[in-house]
Amino acid sequence: MRLLIIGNGMVAHRLVEAVLAEPGLTDWQILVLAEENRPTYDRVALSSYVDSWDPAALTLPGSDYAGQHRVELRLGDPVAHIDRERRVVTTAAGAEHGYEQLVFATGSRPFVPPVPGHDLPGCFVYRTIDDLDAIREAALARRPGRSSALVVGGGLLGLEAAKALRDMGLSPHVVELADRLMPVQIDEGGAGLLRELITALEVTVHTGTGTEAIERDGERLLARLGNGTELDVDLVVWAAGIRPRDELATECGLERGERGGVRTDDACRTGDPRVWAIGECAAVDGKVYGLVAPGYAMAEVVAANLAGQPASLPEPDTATKLKLLGVDVASFGDAHAASEGALEVVFADRVAGTYKKLVVSDDARTLLGGILVGEAGEYGTLRALLGAELPAEPAALLAPAAGGSALAGPDALPGTAQICTCNAVSKAAITGAITEQGADSVAAIKSCTKAGTSCGSCVPMLGKLLTGCGVVQSKALCEHFDASRSELFEIVAATGIGTFSELISRYGTGSGCAVCKPAVASILASLGNGHILGGEQATLQDTNDRFLANMQRNGTYSVVPRIPGGEITPEKLIVLGEIARDFGLYTKITGGQRIDMFGATVEDLPLIWHRLVESGFESGHAYGKALRTVKSCVGQTWCRYGVQDSVALAIELELRYRGLRSPHKLKAGVSGCARECAEARSKDFGIIATENGWNLYVGGNGGANPRHAELLVSDVDRAELIRIIDRYLMFYIRTADRLQRTAAWIEETEGGVEHLREVIVRDSLGICADLEEAMAGHIEHYRCEWREVLEDPEKLGRFVSFVNAPGTPEPGISFRTEREQRVPVALGIPVVAR
Amino acid sequence: MNWIRICRAAELPDGGGRAALLPGQRSIAVFRYRETEYYALSNVDPFSGAPVLAHGILGDAGGEPFVASPIYKQRFSLRTGVCLDEEEVVVATFGVRIRDDLLYVGESALSPLDAVP
Ligand code: SRM
Numbered sequence: 001m002r003l004l005i006i007g008n009g010m011v012a013h014r015l016v017e018a019v020l021a022e023p024g025l026t027d028w029q030i031l032v033l034a035e036e037n038r039p040t041y042d043r044v045a046l047s048s049y050v051d052s053w054d055p056a057a058l059t060l061p062g063s064d065y066a067g068q069h070r071v072e073l074r075l076g077d078p079v080a081h082i083d084r085e086r087r088v089v090t091t092a093a094g095a096e097h098g099y100e101q102l103v104f105a106t107g108s109r110p111f112v113p114p115v116p117g118h119d120l121p122g123c124f125v126y127r128t129i130d131d132l133d134a135i136r137e138a139a140l141a142r143r144p145g146r147s148s149a150l151v152v153g154g155g156l157l158g159l160e161a162a163k164a165l166r167d168m169g170l171s172p173h174v175v176e177l178a179d180r181l182m183p184v185q186i187d188e189g190g191a192g193l194l195r196e197l198i199t200a201l202e203v204t205v206h207t208g209t210g211t212e213a214i215e216r217d218g219e220r221l222l223a224r225l226g227n228g229t230e231l232d233v234d235l236v237v238w239a240a241g242i243r244p245r246d247e248l249a250t251e252c253g254l255e256r257g258e259r260g261g262v263r264t265d266d267a268c269r270t271g272d273p274r275v276w277a278i279g280e281c282a283a284v285d286g287k288v289y290g291l292v293a294p295g296y297a298m299a300e301v302v303a304a305n306l307a308g309q310p311a312s313l314p315e316p317d318t319a320t321k322l323k324l325l326g327v328d329v330a331s332f333g334d335a336h337a338a339s340e341g342a343l344e345v346v347f348a349d350r351v352a353g354t355y356k357k358l359v360v361s362d363d364a365r366t367l368l369g370g371i372l373v374g375e376a377g378e379y380g381t382l383r384a385l386l387g388a389e390l391p392a393e394p395a396a397l398l399a400p401a402a403g404g405s406a407l408a409g410p411d412a413l414p415g416t417a418q419i420c421t422c423n424a425v426s427k428a429a430i431t432g433a434i435t436e437q438g439a440d441s442v443a444a445i446k447s448c449t450k451a452g453t454s455c456g457s458c459v460p461m462l463g464k465l466l467t468g469c470g471v472v473q474s475k476a477l478c479e480h481f482d483a484s485r486s487e488l489f490e491i492v493a494a495t496g497i498g499t500f501s502e503l504i505s506r507y508g509t510g511s512g513c514a515v516c517k518p519a520v521a522s523i524l525a526s527l528g529n530g531h532i533l534g535g536e537q538a539t540l541q542d543t544n545d546r547f548l549a550n551m552q553r554n555g556t557y558s559v560v561p562r563i564p565g566g567e568i569t570p571e572k573l574i575v576l577g578e579i580a581r582d583f584g585l586y587t588k589i590t591g592g593q594r595i596d597m598f599g600a601t602v603e604d605l606p607l608i609w610h611r612l613v614e615s616g617f618e619s620g621h622a623y624g625k626a627l628r629t630v631k632s633c634v635g636q637t638w639c640r641y642g643v644q645d646s647v648a649l650a651i652e653l654e655l656r657y658r659g660l661r662s663p664h665k666l667k668a669g670v671s672g673c674a675r676e677c678a679e680a681r682s683k684d685f686g687i688i689a690t691e692n693g694w695n696l697y698v699g700g701n702g703g704a705n706p707r708h709a710e711l712l713v714s715d716v717d718r719a720e721l722i723r724i725i726d727r728y729l730m731f732y733i734r735t736a737d738r739l740q741r742t743a744a745w746i747e748e749t750e751g752g753v754e755h756l757r758e759v760i761v762r763d764s765l766g767i768c769a770d771l772e773e774a775m776a777g778h779i780e781h782y783r784c785e786w787r788e789v790l791e792d793p794e795k796l797g798r799f800v801s802f803v804n805a806p807g808t809p810e811p812g813i814s815f816r817t818e819r820e821q822r823v824p825v826a827l828g829i830p831v832v833a834r
Numbered sequence: 835m836n837w838i839r840i841c842r843a844a845e846l847p848d849g850g851g852r853a854a855l856l857p858g859q860r861s862i863a864v865f866r867y868r869e870t871e872y873y874a875l876s877n878v879d880p881f882s883g884a885p886v887l888a889h890g891i892l893g894d895a896g897g898e899p900f901v902a903s904p905i906y907k908q909r910f911s912l913r914t915g916v917c918l919d920e921e922e923v924v925v926a927t928f929g930v931r932i933r934d935d936l937l938y939v940g941e942s943a944l945s946p947l948d949a950v951p
Pocket residue numbers: 550551552558559560588589590591592593594595596622628629665667682700701702703704705741
């Protein structure tokens with residue numbers, strides 16, 4: 001039997017999953033006909049597309065239905081006509097498909113008000129990946145200088161679009177017809193504060209006025225607002241609302257809801273018992289929902305009904321949280337106190353920039369709704385408390401009284417409370433996964449229950465539930481130290497302990513291991529305790545640090561001199577060539593804009609470095625958990641698009657932070673303009689030039705778990721930029737876990753980049769002066785590690801293969817030739833067994 | 835047992851190792867642990883085939899002294915050569931003695947099971 005689904009949006013995908021999981025539906029085949037040309041992606045997270053411009057990052061897991069013989073997905077060919085009599089649909093390309101049951105999951109379309117000029121080139125909507133690609137293309141094609149954009153609509157969608165445009169480097173204006181932003185979700189008090197916060201993000205807000213016309217103005221557009229304002233912009237994005245896509249349904253004679261949408265009963269069934277509608281296109285009992293959670297609930301209802309289990313749509317959750325970076329806004333339940341007798345408790349703190357309102361029943365015992373602006377930390381708990389008895393006086397829930405708010409966290413919630421509304425997962429289901437199925441991390445809860453896998457706003461709650469269930473995510477470094485790396489750092493900094501032996505005898509047990517020794521070595525090095533091969537420290541170092549070179553698979557070593565910013569003179573290139581030739585080293589350009597020479601024996605390392613140091617090279621720290629490279633693009637000096645000298649800055653930064661030991665390696669990049677040729681946003685810190693200065697992005701990572709760096713500050717000058725990077729790096733070095741790159745560190749810090757901004761930009765902990773001083777100390781005491789080895793006969797003495805036969809090469813190492821260079825002969829692996 | 839002189843005991847850093855060559859081009863690793871304990875193992879890491887164990891980090895797992903291979907980090911007991919992470923894998927161990935502050939290694943490998951404790 002065939003189930004035919006029109007559309008492959010998020011809700012359709014959920015229906016496919018529900019049908020496949022339903023034991024009563026195993027004889028159904030599913031055909032999905034899609035208009036868009038790609039597998040289902042996370043539309044809720046659409047705005048994050050501007051971080052990576054990688055559609056794959058948004059694709060929902062499993063949405064290609066690979067290996068699923070029961071599902072067929074046809075992309076890029078929309079349904080054009082439906083014949084309910086014959087039970088056949090016809091696509092735009094003319095293909096016909098029959099069905100037993102038909103589901104509309106066609107979503108909605110952006111509403112574009114019919115003002116003159118609304119469809120001029122340069123006008124866009126904001127709904128699909130293709131829309132964003134088109135916006136990006138237009139944004140990039142613009143004349144030099146900062147481009148500006150108009151976003152029509154100051155609701156959730158419009159503000160998200162404005163933020164995305166800002167991240168693309170444009171200056172956005174937002175125009176909202178109502179007298180305040182987010183009029184549907186937020187009251188006047190909250191909206192006033194929201195406006196301030198949004199304005200601080202360099203978005204210009206115009207409220208209480210409409211957009212009357214768009215006109216062409218040379219290469220640009222002119223927008224005329226109702227209040228007489230004229231705006232010169234490069235592009236316009238319509239975000240003025242959505243309309244359900246019900247035209248196909250209407251055409252084949254199905255009833256429409258009063259406010260549009262395919263009308264269904266509370267089981268999502270239309271007037272035709274073989275036809276259903278779910279998601280944004282559905283008018284369930286006449287009501288249309290523009291959020292994903294109710295859509296998911298509809299998908300589950302239809303799957304249950306198909307399996308013969310009567311089900312109807314539960315009262316949907318319409319809670320919303322603005323996903324804008326740096327602006328916390330949340331609204332849930334009866335936010336406008338529309339219920340009979342509802343009371344409002346408001347707590348506004350102009351100084352701290354927060355506005356919080358709870359709506360409670362007339363006896364002040366039941367929570368009906370609320371609004372949080374400026375700080376929405378309690379959102380998770382409050383939303384889950386909706387309809388439940390309050391654990392404390394409403395005021396006590398909001399006011400940060402001594403000892404914190406009375407919201408003890410998820411403990412206060414009943415088992416039935418929905419923690420993850422996107423996926424309808426209750427507190428009981430999550431605690432069950434923790435206590436019965438052994439889920440011991442947020443990741444494990446995600447895979448057991450699906451909680452946290454959609455909008456992500458419940459993830460902090462998942463962490464709290466883990467703690468609440470007694471799951472201690474141990475922070476002990478290893479069996480020898482109970483303290484975490486950051487605690488050890490503080491101990492070493494405070495006590496001035498300078499050796500591993502003293503630290504372990506006073507604060508640990510046993511004699512250490514391959515986990516704690518390098519971690520402590522790194523802490524000692526970050527705090528400037530002399531050369532890493534000095535005294536006892538030599539035996540603490542990991543493989544590569546021990547010989548200041550990277551060990552290769554055959555036991556030989558590689559040599560990577562520093563080439564700051566990737567800039568190198570022809571003379572120095574020649575030196576590298578000569579050295580590589582004389583020592584028979586395999587030579588390769590690395591992914592980090594420098595040159596790696598492989599296959600050196602331990603004995604040759606000092607000889608090679610002697611020549612390198614003589615020619616002005618220094619250690620590139622390719623072997624250490626330390627600053628690696630600051631990648632640069634050619635920048636303003638040569639490039640016709642460059643707006644700042646990216647090479648000079650990259651070199652300055654690389655020299656400033658060279659030799660800085662850290663919990664994991666550190667990489668950076670500097671691009672001369674928004675085209676981002678240096679891939680700065682894939683680095684631990686990345687800098688992109690703007691007309692007015694520099695934008696600093698932090699927490700990027702390539703590697704196995706790529707992550708784009710997030711904007712920390714924008715348009716700062718060189719001095720300010722360097723000051724903030726100093727603080728950032730030192731704060732990371734002090735508080736991160738061992739082998740934790742900045743990306744993971746930020747992700748695991750509560751509050752993420754916003755918290756980081758508080759600490760290192762706004763100095764909320766008052767530690768910035770300390771951090772800067774620590775960095776100044778590092779810079780002052782930096783010395784090339786290799787130069788120091790060459791100057792110290794005792795350290796040099798260690799660079800021999802055999803203590804009893806210096807000068808004898810390791811007999812196990814041999815080479816062969818490939819493409820005119822030496823490469824190692826694969827080693828035989830000895831079989832030694834008991 | 836033929837005892838081969840390797841080096842002065844003081845040439846071994848406490849908590850570290852060095853590679854040495856036995857007659858017949860056999861590469862071994864000698865270690866000094868907790869100042870006065872000396873051990874000798876084959877230098878070849880059985881997981882990669884690379885002659886590198888001498889450069890591993892020393893430590894203890896619940897009191898058992900080990901060296902962690904620098905290549906893929908498996909730990910081998912200094913006393914028995916048994917890999918603590920995969921007990922079927924064992925590296926050869928050698929007898930060690932100190933005479934007049936000189937370190938000697940017994941030329942033939944001890945079978946892992948009769949290694950001196
Ligand atoms: C040589 C080079 C590859 C090449 O031929 O281009 C390289 C080689 C190694 N990389 Fe890399 N990586 C090299 C650029 C990169 C890049 C690209 C970049 O830096 O722009 C990345 C992705 C960017 C990033 O790090 O976010 C990269 C991500 C990694 C990772 C994964 C890190 C992660 O966070 O997931 C490792 C593993 C690790 O560090 O734990 C790694 C580890 C290694 C090690 C050190 C593995 C090892 O322990 O033996 C390799 C040894 C190099 C050697 O023996 O000399 N390498 N590695 C590149 C050296 C760049 C340089 O000049 O210093």
